[in-house]
Amino acid sequence: MRKTNLLTLISSVMLITLLGACSDNENETSSTSNTSENDVTLDDDMKFSETVSLNIPVYDRAFENWNVSDNYYTNWIQDEFGEQYNIDVNFVPISRGSEVTDFQQLLSAGNAPHIIYNYDMPLALSYYSSGVFQPLDLDEIAEYAPTYWEKLSGTIDQYGMINEENVFFFAERPDISNFVSIIRKDWVEEVGMEVEDLTSLEKFNEMAMKWKEAGLGTLGGGLTENIYNYNYAFRDWPIDPEYRALYSDLMVADFTTEDTERWLRNLSNQYHNGLINQEFYLLDANRQKTEFVAGRSGIHGEYISSNTDLFEATLKNNPDAEFAVVPPYARVPEGREAQGRANFPFGLIMGINEKATEEERIAVWMYLEWMSQPDNLFFLQNGVEGDNYTLDSEGFPVKNEEFDGESSLAMNNNKDYWSLVTEAPYFGSEELTHKAMESFWSPSGYEYIVDDMFKYQEQVVEYLKPDALFTVVIESQNRYQADLNALFQELYLKVVMAPEENFDEEYEAAKQRYLEAGYQEILDEKQKAIDEDKFLYFE
Amino acid sequence: MKLKEELRQKNESASLKKETSKKSWYFHIRRDWQLYVLLLIPVSFAFVFKYVPLTGILVAFKDYNIIKGFWASEWVGLDVFRDLFARPDFLKAVRNTLLLNVSDLVLSFTIPIFLALLINEINGNIFKRVNQTLIYLPHFLSWVIMGALAYQLLGYGSGMVNNLIEQLGGNRIPFLQSDIHWLFSYLAIGVWQGMGWGTIIYLAAMSGVNPELYEAATVDGANRWRKMWHVTIPCIRPTIVILVILSLGHVMGGSFERVYALQNMATTEFTTTIPVLVFRWGIENGDYSSATALGVFQAVIGLVLVVLADQIAKKAGEDGLL
Known part of the structure; x- marks a missing residue:
């Protein structure tokens, strides 16, 4: 009997709590709808x-x-x-x-x-x-x-x-961006090259090899995660609009494409030749900056602003450091174009x-x-x-x-x-805006960095296109995004770090796993949307 | 006469006991209301933070939508569970969770017992206390700090331990950067962090052992090893059994922070565990239904293991937990 009383008491309290929660919601809903019917x-x-x-x-x-x-x-x-x-x-x-x-x-x-x-x-x-x-x-x-x-x-x-x-x-x-990749100009010159010589990925890797031999440091970079625009420079040009719509996605990597394969082969080559940090996968954005500031890596990319501390901090550790902007073709394979993802x-x-x-x-x-x-x-x-x-x-x-x-x-x-x-201040015309932004984004004494950034952006503007926009929700993407993000990191590292002679075998197996983990479903759903013309393409 | 008096007293005390037991719960509450008011605080705490959230389990049976909310989201029966079991990472997560936690149970559970036995044998009081304090300390460091420390010390490229190994002429060891090495490092770091804290309960149990038992063993000619084996361990056995049963409840769970802090993306063979998937699906992907279903699955298995272990313990003649 006592047990029954106690149970009744507990049940009543729980019921009251739950009903309380219900009624709160109802009140909220009704108050919202009442208000929306009233005149403001x-x-x-x-x-x-x-x-x-x-x-x-x-x-x-x-x-x-x-x-x-x-x-x-x-x-x-x-x-x-x-x-x-x-x-x-x-x-x-x-x-x-x-x-x-x-x-x-x-x-x-x-x-x-x-x-x-x-x-x-x-x-x-x-x-x-x-x-x-x-x-x-x-x-x-x-x-x-x-x-x-x-x-x-x-x-x-x-x-x-x-x-x-x-x-x-x-x-x-x-139409203006302040993302810039900075290179240690003094290192480039120390190995007998000029920044302007970096006109292709092959030259870039050659320079990195010289840095390594001179004991200067490695290229920058870290774990590729969350934002997937890594292989645009490895794509064919001109590019088929539907192909670009299907495989361009900031949130889900197109791990199975030939463009990714080319990117992976280069990364594998850089890794096995010691051109990049052997523990690059441990480096997040902050640690990449630390590597550059400490003089262990010679390249770093970030959004520049007048109060950035990148140059000052690097000079504290390396008083002779000089800086330049990485030319746009430095990381583009010979014969390809400097494609990128425009905003x-x-x-x-x-x-x-x-x-x-x-x-x-x-x-x-x-x-x-x-x-x-x-x-x-x-x-x-x-x-x-x-x-x-x-x-x-x-x-x-x-x-x-x-x-x-x-x-x-x-x-x-x-x-x-x-x-x-x-997204950025605008002063009436592109020219005036660029001029104004020079001081807005330039740390004192580094105006030339922002000038070069604009100059290089201008040079490759025709190859920068925004990704296509789907006008329907791609449900499978919402569902598999987090899993594929984690799996991409696991698989690309496995392929890159595997012995070079095992590359093909590792990559084939990895592609299969990636497709089975949900990517095939995403591709199918996107293809359906493309077939139904439910996407916007930017020429 | 004396016997008569004793009988009378016994009868009186029995009738008093009977009378007291007949009193209603209201009588007890009125008599000890201050104590019950005090009890209300922990009971309310447990109710609000342990029982009310259990209603959230409903989300595992609904297609939860953040805007429709808890109640208005559609019921989907067991669809979420079916989908969960079919997902490629699920089996891997179950395997890894079991592997990490069972290994951890074997190591992290037994080592504190040995350590407690050793500490118990130390004679010098100051030396004993200093040692105890030093081995407790890692317990108070968060896993985020532990993860950073681990990579500073054990990192392949620039870790202090590897630098030392190299200076001594050895080869660098990928403690945290190859799958098998990672597994052993994970277990070893866990043991190091938790073993000191784990000794507390055993030392408390050992302090309750009747000294006369040791004296009797000494008279019988037992050495320290024999006394440890035949007196100390049998006396703390009920404590060990209860702690084993409680630990089994965590075999399908385990620490999310520990895996998360120690993992890196190059060694992922053993790092996809159930708590990691709950985080990835629930927090990163916003798929609260799947994450909750996974949590329910984990809790149910944990409960079954605890109940089973309790039954086995009882059959083996121990007190058990429930």
């Missing part, structure tokens, strides 16, 4: 009559001494934007290294910000297939964010519709959280509109005139490197705040 109350100054809480995601890149959600600029945004429209702007930190996990956990807990974003379309589509986004009314964007709409309406019209629903909106992306014509891909109310959604448009105003954007990108920068004779901002006061910018020039509207 804005006064003549476009001010909300009741405070609206706006949750904006911001990448947390773990910069030292930088609080992403509470700093001079977040406070400034609240003062200038939030107070004006009666909006309480909260910044939700999203770890850059594990953004998908962060978003998924926030979504599961019902605490996700009102904008869900990503730089990669397959991931954005994967969110979409989970029902994360609400459909958009484009007229509403045009009404509340006219400046933003004027700039982005073409992009939103062209790429924002999925399964005949308007889902995505975007940030602008000026999509948009920056961040964004959608509105399915749970956002009408007020919250309108607050998002108002926020984008406010940030699209040149003065606001310029302030967020450059800081306070006289403190953070001065204007040169042509009116371009010149950064004050010494300044470390309250209004100091984040290490990437505050990009994680203004990237909602643009």
Whole structure:
């Protein structure tokens, strides 16, 4: 009898707990739907009559001494934007290294910000297939964010519709990139070559062999993982559009193609000849930088910005170090072209959280509109005139490197705040933008690096194309992505590190495993989408 | 007369006992309510953090969608399990989990017993305490630190141990960078990290051994080895049995952090384990249903092993756990 009483008690408590959880959800849902049926109350100054809480995601890149959600600029945004429209702007930190996990956990807990974003379309589509986004009314964007709409309406019209629903909106992306590969010029010259001599992969490997013989160091690089654009320079040119659509994917490696085989053979050759670090698979991005800074490797790639510490740190260990940009054909096999994956014509891909109310959604448009105003954007990108920068004779901002006061910018020039509207500053024309970006991205004394970076980008621009975009969700990709990512790393290392005479045998077996682990399913599903013309191709 | 008095007292005490046992639970709660209030704290803790999350098992039977949530996601019966068993990594993960954990059970379980026996035999108190403290210390280092330390010390290219081996004229050993070596390094590092901490319970059990047993053994002419074999070990045997049974519950689980911190992508033969797959599917891929199903599978096997081991122990004449 006592046992029965106790069981009844426990059951009742559990039931109440569970029902409580249920009713919370129901309340939440009903409150959302009620609100969305109501008219939004804005006064003549476009001010909300009741405070609206706006949750904006911001990448947390773990910069030292930088609080992403509470700093001079977040406070400034609240003062200038939030107070004006009666909006309480909260910044939700999203770890850059594990953004998908962060978003998924926030979504599961019902605490996700009102904008869900990503730089990669397959991931954005994967969110979409989970029902994360609400459909958009484009007229509403045009009404509340006219400046933003004027700039982005073409992009939103062209790429924002999925399964005949308007889902995505975007940030602008000026055709400019700041990723640069740096080479130790002093090492190149020490072995009797010039940086300009590096016109093919064969020459590049020859130089690496000379570095090795001179005891200077190895080529840079580390474990290839997560971002798969490694074999573009090994592809045929011109390339068949359908082939490129089928096999180009940032998230899943095309391990079974002949392009990958060529890439693997070169890597295997570099590994067995000691041209790369024999433990390259232990090197993540930070350790690759450490190797370069310590003078153990002679090549390193990163996104350059005026406050990068790469050169200064390397010079501390190697006072005679000189730097140059790796020429674009240095890692391209003889007879091939410097193909690459160009960025999509948009920056961040964004959608509105399915749970956002009408007020919250309108607050998002108002926020984008406010940030699209040149003065606001310029302030967020450059800081306070006289403190953070001065204007040169042509009116371009010149950064004050010494300044470390309250209004100091984040290490990437505050990009994680203004990237909602643009991926890079734009000054009206490509020429002016390049000119302005020279000081924006150039560490003092290294302007020539940014100049060369632009020069080389220009040389190969015709071979840089964005990957095709599928306009349907590739379900098998969502399902197998993580497994294939882990398997790719395992298999490519096995093939590369196996004795060179066993390469063919190892690679054949590895390809088979990779196909069976889900890649064949992905290829089949993509082929079906291609056959049904459900993809966008960029000429 | 005396006998009569004793009988009376016995009867009184029996009737008091009977009366007390007849009192309702309400009486006990009223009498000792302060104690029950105190008990509420750990009970609530266990309920909230151990039992309420068990409702999450439902996700293994649903096509969980982060937006539809826990309740609105569609029921799919055992589809998730069927799919799970068909996935290529599943069998490999089961094999590796069993291999790592059974090997670990053999080594990490037995070595602390030997170590505790040795520490127990040390006479010098200060020497004993210093040794105990030193061997406990690695337990307090997280696996992230342990992983970094392991690669600093045992790395093939620049590890300190390999540098030393090379300087002494030997060949470098890929402690962490070849599959078989990795397996032994994994086990050895685990033993090193956990053996000190593992001795605590055994030393406590040994301190409870009746000294008269040792005195009797001495009188019978037993040396230290004999006393250890015939007195100490039989006395701590129930503790050993209970700990074996508890350890069996983890045979299908094991430490995710340990594998994750010590793994590298060039030696993956033994690193795909069930906890690693749960992380990959659940956290990296957002496939919460498969990850939960895998967790349920792991927990059920663990429970079965514990129950089986308990039955076997009881049949062998031990007290058992349940």
